[in-house]
Amino acid sequence: MAYTDADRQGREYILRLMQDAGLEVRIDTAGNILGRREGTEAGAPAILFGSHIDSVPNGGNYDGDVGVLSSIEAVRTLVSRNERTRHPLEVVVFQNEEGGLIGSKLMATGLTDEELNRVANSGKTLREGIGFLGGDVARREEARRSSSQTLCYLELHIEQGGNLETLGKTIGVVEGIVSLREVEVTVDGFANHAGTTPMDHRQDAMLAAAQFAVEMNRMVRAMPGRQVATVGRIAAQPGAPNVVPGRVVFSIDYRDLAVATLDRLDEQFHDIARKVELETGARFSFDQHPASAPALMNDGLRAMIAESADGLGLSTHSLPSGAGHDAQQMAKITPTAMIFIPSRGGISHSPNEYTSPEDVVHGANALLQTVLLVDQNGMTR
Amino acid sequence: MAYTDADRQGREYILRLMQDAGLEVRIDTAGNILGRREGTEAGAPAILFGSHIDSVPNGGNYDGDVGVLSSIEAVRTLVSRNERTRHPLEVVVFQNEEGGLIGSKLMATGLTDEELNRVANSGKTLREGIGFLGGDVARREEARRSSSQTLCYLELHIEQGGNLETLGKTIGVVEGIVSLREVEVTVDGFANHAGTTPMDHRQDAMLAAAQFAVEMNRMVRAMPGRQVATVGRIAAQPGAPNVVPGRVVFSIDYRDLAVATLDRLDEQFHDIARKVELETGARFSFDQHPASAPALMNDGLRAMIAESADGLGLSTHSLPSGAGHDAQQMAKITPTAMIFIPSRGGISHSPNEYTSPEDVVHGANALLQTVLLVDQNGMTR
Numbered sequence: 001m002a003y004t005d006a007d008r009q010g011r012e013y014i015l016r017l018m019q020d021a022g023l024e025v026r027i028d029t030a031g032n033i034l035g036r037r038e039g040t041e042a043g044a045p046a047i048l049f050g051s052h053i054d055s056v057p058n059g060g061n062y063d064g065d066v067g068v069l070s071s072i073e074a075v076r077t078l079v080s081r082n083e084r085t086r087h088p089l090e091v092v093v094f095q096n097e098e099g100g101l102i103g104s105k106l107m108a109t110g111l112t113d114e115e116l117n118r119v120a121n122s123g124k125t126l127r128e129g130i131g132f133l134g135g136d137v138a139r140r141e142e143a144r145r146s147s148s149q150t151l152c153y154l155e156l157h158i159e160q161g162g163n164l165e166t167l168g169k170t171i172g173v174v175e176g177i178v179s180l181r182e183v184e185v186t187v188d189g190f191a192n193h194a195g196t197t198p199m200d201h202r203q204d205a206m207l208a209a210a211q212f213a214v215e216m217n218r219m220v221r222a223m224p225g226r227q228v229a230t231v232g233r234i235a236a237q238p239g240a241p242n243v244v245p246g247r248v249v250f251s252i253d254y255r256d257l258a259v260a261t262l263d264r265l266d267e268q269f270h271d272i273a274r275k276v277e278l279e280t281g282a283r284f285s286f287d288q289h290p291a292s293a294p295a296l297m298n299d300g301l302r303a304m305i306a307e308s309a310d311g312l313g314l315s316t317h318s319l320p321s322g323a324g325h326d327a328q329q330m331a332k333i334t335p336t337a338m339i340f341i342p343s344r345g346g347i348s349h350s351p352n353e354y355t356s357p358e359d360v361v362h363g364a365n366a367l368l369q370t371v372l373l374v375d376q377n378g379m380t381r
Numbered sequence: 382m383a384y385t386d387a388d389r390q391g392r393e394y395i396l397r398l399m400q401d402a403g404l405e406v407r408i409d410t411a412g413n414i415l416g417r418r419e420g421t422e423a424g425a426p427a428i429l430f431g432s433h434i435d436s437v438p439n440g441g442n443y444d445g446d447v448g449v450l451s452s453i454e455a456v457r458t459l460v461s462r463n464e465r466t467r468h469p470l471e472v473v474v475f476q477n478e479e480g481g482l483i484g485s486k487l488m489a490t491g492l493t494d495e496e497l498n499r500v501a502n503s504g505k506t507l508r509e510g511i512g513f514l515g516g517d518v519a520r521r522e523e524a525r526r527s528s529s530q531t532l533c534y535l536e537l538h539i540e541q542g543g544n545l546e547t548l549g550k551t552i553g554v555v556e557g558i559v560s561l562r563e564v565e566v567t568v569d570g571f572a573n574h575a576g577t578t579p580m581d582h583r584q585d586a587m588l589a590a591a592q593f594a595v596e597m598n599r600m601v602r603a604m605p606g607r608q609v610a611t612v613g614r615i616a617a618q619p620g621a622p623n624v625v626p627g628r629v630v631f632s633i634d635y636r637d638l639a640v641a642t643l644d645r646l647d648e649q650f651h652d653i654a655r656k657v658e659l660e661t662g663a664r665f666s667f668d669q670h671p672a673s674a675p676a677l678m679n680d681g682l683r684a685m686i687a688e689s690a691d692g693l694g695l696s697t698h699s700l701p702s703g704a705g706h707d708a709q710q711m712a713k714i715t716p717t718a719m720i721f722i723p724s725r726g727g728i729s730h731s732p733n734e735y736t737s738p739e740d741v742v743h744g745a746n747a748l749l750q751t752v753l754l755v756d757q758n759g760m761t762r
Contacts, residue, residue, distance in 0.1 A: 161577030178576065182622055193729055194611035194634045195559065195703030196542030199602045201727060206612045207598050213591035221580045230575035231587045232622045234615055234629075241563055241613045241632035248615075251622035253575045322576030346582060348574055 002054040002096035003122035003129035010053050011133065014068060014093055021076045023091060030106035030143035031135030033093035037075060039085045039375075046088040047371055048334070049074075049154040052097035052326060057121065059098075060353025066341070067156040068093050070364035077368060085375040087151055094326045095133055102126055104326035107145050108333050145333060151379060152301060153330035156339045156367045158355050160323050162346025169317035170362050171309040172340025173302050177321045177328040178255040179294035181262050183269070185212070189282040191238060191246025202244050206236050208282035209248040215272045216252070220265070226320060227261050229254035257294050257320045295328035300379060301337035301370070308369035314362050323348075335379050339366050383435040383477035384503040384510035391434050392514065395449060395474055402457045404472060411487035411524035412516030414474035418456055420466045420756075427469040428752055429526075429715070430455070430535040433478035433707060438502065440479075441734025447722070448537040449474050451745035458749060466756040468532055475707045476514055483507055485707035488526050489714050526714060533682060533755060534711035537720045537748045539736050541704050543727025550698035551743050552690040553721025554683050558702045558709040559636040560675035562643055564650070566593070570663040572619060572627025583625050587617050589663035590629040596653045597633070601646070607701060608642050610635035638675050638701045676709035681760060682718030682751070689750035695743050704729075716760050720747050 001007060015033055018025045023035030036046070051067025071091045078085070094103035099120045105111055116127040116137060130137050159165075164172050189205030213231045220229045230253045236245040254265050273284035302318075309316045321338065330336045341363035344354040382388060396414055399406045404416030417427070432448025452472045459466070475484035480501045486492055497508040497518060511518050540546075545553050570586030594612045601610045611634045617626040633650065637643050654665035683699075690697045702719060711717045722744035725735040 159577065160574055161579065162582050163579065166582070180576065192727065193541055193704060194613055195561065195609065195636050195705075196540065196729065197609070197703070197727055198542065198544065198607065199598070199609055201543050201547070204598075204611075206615065207594060210591035210594035210612070213588060214595050217580070217585075217588050217591075226579065228576065228578070228580055230585075230622070230625055231591070232575055232617065232624050232626060233620050234587065234617050236613065236615050239614050241634045242611070243613050244611055245613060253622045255576050322578070323574060324576075346573065346578055348577065 001057060001121050002099050002102070003120055003124045003132050007054055008133065011093065014053055017072050018091060021072050022079045023075060027134040028143040029136040029139040030103055031095040031130045031133035032103040032107060032143065035091040037089045039087045039089070041086045044087045045149055045151040046090045047085070047151050047154070047374055048090045048092055049367065049371060050092035050094065051155050051157060052094045052103070054096055054098050056098050056349050058351065059349050060351055062158045062343070062353050062355050063160065063348055064097060064157070066158055066355065066360055066363065070156050070360065070367055073364050074368040074371060085372070087375050089371065096120065096126070096129060097326055101324060101326055101329050104329035106140055106143050108329040110141060110144055147333055150334040152298065152335040152337070152374060153327065154301065154337055154339070154367060154370060155325060155327045156341070156363045157325060158348065158353070159340040159343045160346070160348035161343065163319050164317060164340060164342040165344060165346065167317055168315070170314045170341065170359060171305070171316045171366050173305050173316050173318045174297050174338035174340055175302070175318050175320050176257045176294055176296040177325055178257050179259060179262055179292055180253065180255045180324070181291040182289040183252050184287040184289070185250050185252060186285045186287070187212070187248045187282050189244070189246055189280070192244045194242045194244050197244055203281040204244050205248040205282050206245040208276050208280040209234065209250055211276045211280065212272055212284070213250070215276070216269065219268050219272065225256065225261055227254065227256040227265060228322060229265060255322055257296070259294065292324070295331040297331070297337045298335035301335055301374065304373040304377070305337055305339055305366065305370050308373055309366050311369060312362070312365050314366060339363055339370070382438060382502050383480050384501055384505045384513050388435055389514065392474065395434055398453050399472060402453050403460045404456060408515040409524040410517040410520040411484055412476040412511045412514035413484040413488060413524065416472040418470045420469045422467045425468045426530055426532040427471040428466070428532050428535070428755055429471045429473055430748065430752060431473035431475065432536050432538060433475045433484070435477055435479050437479050437730050439732065440730050441732055443539045443724070443734050443736050444541065444729055445478060445538070447539055447736065447741055447744065451537050451741065451748055454745050455749040455752060466753070468756050470752065477501065477507070477510060478707055482705060482707055482710050485710035487521055487524050489710040491522060491525055528714055531715040533679065533716040533718070533760060534708065535682065535718055535720070535748060535751060536706060536708045537722070537744045538706060539729065539734070540721040540724045541727070541729035542724065544700050545698060545721060545723040546725060546727065548698055549696070551695045551722065551740060552686070552697045552747050554686050554697050554699045555678050555719035555721055556683070556699050556701050557638045557675055557677040558706055559638050560640060560643055560673055561634065561636050561705070562672040563670040564633050565668040565670070566631050566633060567666045567668070568593070568629045568663050570625070570627055570661070573625045575623045575625050578625055584662040585625050586629040586663050587626040589657050589661040590615065590631055592657045592661065593653055593665070594631070596657070597650065600649050600653065606637065606642055608635065608637040608646060609703060610646065636703055638677070640675060673705070676712040678712070678718045679716035682716055682755065685754040685758070686718055686720055686747065686751050689754055690747050692750060693743070693746050695747060720744060720751070
């Protein structure tokens with residue numbers, strides 16, 4: 001977990017690996033680790049690639065780590081072949097990805113003083129955490145990266161979903177990182193005695209919420225596309241077995257690459273609510289939380305990932321990322337793309353997270369070949 | 382609330398009213414208040430009638446009180462008419478009805494030492510509460526009432542439901558007090574990332590629980606009869622908006638007068654669960670709590686209540702009681718019946734609880750006339 005002793009120990013281990021690979025390593029003022037290998041062309045912008053090594057409580061061993069270790073391995077391969085690229089190569093290890101893409105936000109857009117006072121899972125504030133990792137909050141703006149310094153950003157990551165496994169594909173070419181919306185739905189009915197209130201005299205908020213959840217699921221599945229919507233949290237009030245609930249509050253998390261699809265879901269949620277209101281007499285209200293924008297991946301880079309995979313004889317599949325990644329921050333300042341490899345059972349954020357050694361090798365090879373293709377072609381092809 | 386200073390003050394007030402009505406008042410060893418007026422026939426068993434005056438937190442002014450005050454008024458009426466019954470009359474004020482029918486249990490079947498150690502809402506144990514009200518726990522068996530001492534038990538109460546109001550009827554003739562069953566249902570699916578797990582790869586415990594709740598409601602309403610079933614409590618695990626719930630636990634409270642109907646509901650719950658399991662891949666398990674048996678009211682007494690109401694020109698309606706009452710304990714040792722009067726909007730256990738003064742008068746008159754009819758006819762008619 002970011003900003004813990006384990007995080008610092010992991011970073012020290014990775015930092016040594018990077019140095020051993022021949023990279024010139026530094027910690028930027030945001031607390032990110034950067035390892036650089038100069039290119040042959042003076043003043044050329046760097047090809048940046050990497051991921052993160054922090055994890056979630058009770059998390060797995062692949063989320064983030066696969067991208068960082070494969071990036072180091074790609075550099076080691078070039079060094080062992082005595083092969084130098086035209087562009088400088090930079091491997092980045094973003095700090096505190098799991099706590100809100102903190103390192104990449106500091107690199108791409110910065111964070112306010114207020115945002116830095118937020119307490120992370122470790123119990124430290126972001127401000128304290130950055131210092132703990134060897135950054136310097138007062139000078140954090142120096143970690144901001146200009147477009148002119150950077151040719152592109154590439155990230156290899158496990159899918160954290162089951163699409164590649166189900167389809168039997170090895171390399172996922174990420175189309176973009178979905179936009180996430182979240183709404184808190186309040187259903188108001190009328191609390192009443194569960195024994196004395198006949199079934200047809202009730203305004204049962206629980207029944208209305210359940211009907212909504214069932215119809216929402218049906219609607220989301222019936223629409224063409226890959227949108228997802230989830231009721232993850234629910235509470236009934238007063239919450240006693242012998243009282244018909246007068247109020248139920250639940251969350252909807254819904255995601256898609258297309259803003260138009262999310263707008264359509266918003267409409268449908270309200271339509272379903274109106275229908276259930278008529279049937280149950282309960283009333284729905286919606287409290288919308290701030291949304292994250294979708295981050296589309298660069299078309300040129302996506303083509304080069306596919307070409308690299310083809311060259312390696314690896315099957316590919318285009319898909320969106322339903323989870324957030326540092327790449328969505330980097331896409332704000334530089335052409336960005338992501339490579340996915342299969343997650344067994346789609347399981348993630350769990351000790352059961354697993355990707356086969358073969359697939360990790362395939363992913364690392366695809367990453368290296370893409371880096372070389374970008375190095376040859378630049379971003380103008 | 383039972384065993385509070387307010388409870389004691391209310392009881393002192395009621396005790397004075399009973400004495401002023403000419404009753405010989407005592408507190409039994411269980412803490413119940415009993416007021417007796419002797420009859421003309423030596424050794425005849427007593428006609429017992431009454432209710433309770435304790436309430437729930439944030440409760441109303443009618444639940445229980447209407448029955449106690451009407452019982453005292455019935456005696457005052459006889460005294461003012463200088464009319465003496467053949468059988469002794471006994472007005473009873475049961476202690477702590479809302480906390481689990483404590484006073485009537487002690488009178489009907491007794492409570493174990495372990496049961497007396499339970500902490501009531503006041504913070505006192507039942508044991509302490511009985512002492513607080515002037516009872517004597519060590520001698521509590523003396524409060525047990527034999528069948529030979531008692532001709533019958535009658536209780537006037539507000540309906541706590543909306544049937545009489547909806548039907549425009551004044552006097553409810555209670556058929557019986559329903560059996561209550563409660564089951565805790567656990568739905569096990571598979572917790573997964575709400576962003577990366579496609580809709581058709583989920584084992585969503587929340588969706589399965591919602592489907593169950595919707596289909597259960599439909600089934601219960603489609604069955605002939607007056608059975609009720611309620612999902613009053615629900616919790617999703619892990620309960621984060623961005624995680625497909627891996628487990629959902631919810632309660633079902635279901636009630637009916639007929640054990641066969643409850644058995645049928647049990648079967649149907651399992652049938653619905655199996656159907657939802659097939660559709661969602663989630664698994665259901667049921668943890669059944671101890672059930673209360675139904676308490677059927679005495680047919681002869683019910684006929685006399687209806688006859689009394691007819692004689693007063695009051696409309697009647699037969700219905701079950703969905704809520705528990707002291708009468709269900711008394712039914713174990715003596716012929717028992719209940720008279721209901723309308724609750725506005727069916728509202729109960731709320732400051733909005735209301736019954737019109739006219740309906741209270743109708744109820745008290747029906748109670749008095751029933752007492753007189755029983756006194757004339759005995760229980761053999």
